[in-house]
Amino acid sequence: MKTIDVKILDPRMKEQLPAYATPGSAGLDLRACIDAPLTIKAGETHLVPTGLAIHIADPAYAAMILPRSGMGHKHGIVLGNLVGLIDSDYQGQLMVSTWNRGQNDFTLNPMERLAQLVIVPVLQVGFNVVEEFGDSERGIGGFGSTGKH
Ligand SMILES: O=c1ccn([C@H]2C[C@H](O)[C@@H](COP(=O)(O)OP(=O)(O)OP(=O)(O)O)O2)c(=O)[nH]1
Ligand SMILES: [Mg+2]
Numbered sequence: 830m831k832t833i834d835v836k837i838l839d840p841r842m843k844e845q846l847p848a849y850a851t852p853g854s855a856g857l858d859l860r861a862c863i864d865a866p867l868t869i870k871a872g873e874t875h876l877v878p879t880g881l882a883i884h885i886a887d888p889a890y891a892a893m894i895l896p897r898s899g900m901g902h903k904h905g906i907v908l909g910n911l912v913g914l915i916d917s918d919y920q921g922q923l924m925v926s927t928w929n930r931g932q933n934d935f936t937l938n939p940m941e942r943l944a945q946l947v948i949v950p951v952l953q954v955g956f957n958v959v960e961e962f963g964d965s966e967r968g969i970g971g972f973g974s975t976g977k978h
Contacts (some may be wrong), residue, residue: 879923
């Protein structure tokens with residue numbers, strides 16, 4: 830398994846570093862490193878620290894912060910940026926933009942798991958400027974151009 834450098838910014842995280850819940854898990858749960866319960870009112874967004882910084886270092890990888898399904902579906906707790914993208918050269922604290930898109934206030938407890946981190950491969954590309962593309966089956970058709978069924 831590949832390893833990446835992590836800094837523990839909040840001592841409470843020492844005992845509970847993110848880990849894959851099952852052998853097939855893709856996500857590593859991130860916790861709310863807050864000192865007291867935080868009530869996020871319906872419609873509000875709070876930037877929540879995770880107590881961790883990672884340095885992926887290799888530009889062939891990035892990390893994405895995604896909502897946890899249960900938090901999103903049951904409580905309306907998703908991400909203010911919809912998806913968080915962590916660059917391979919970012920060394921600051923992982924922050925979770927926590928949006929209560931639901932109708933009810935939600936109280937986030939200290940160290941509660943609120944989002945998940947997924948490490949993904951990235952291909953950096955250069956641009957080759959052209960006047961015309963080579964033929965493709967789709968061409969410029971999009972936005973439902975292949976029909977409804
Ligand atoms: O949910 C997130 C999203 C981003 N970041 C950090 C890591 C990322 O590498 C950095 C910049 O994110 P992004 O490029 O998405 O934001 P930006 O608004 O374009 O800021 P910048 O000008 O710093 O690139 O912020 C987080 O901690 N949490
Ligand atoms: Mg940016």
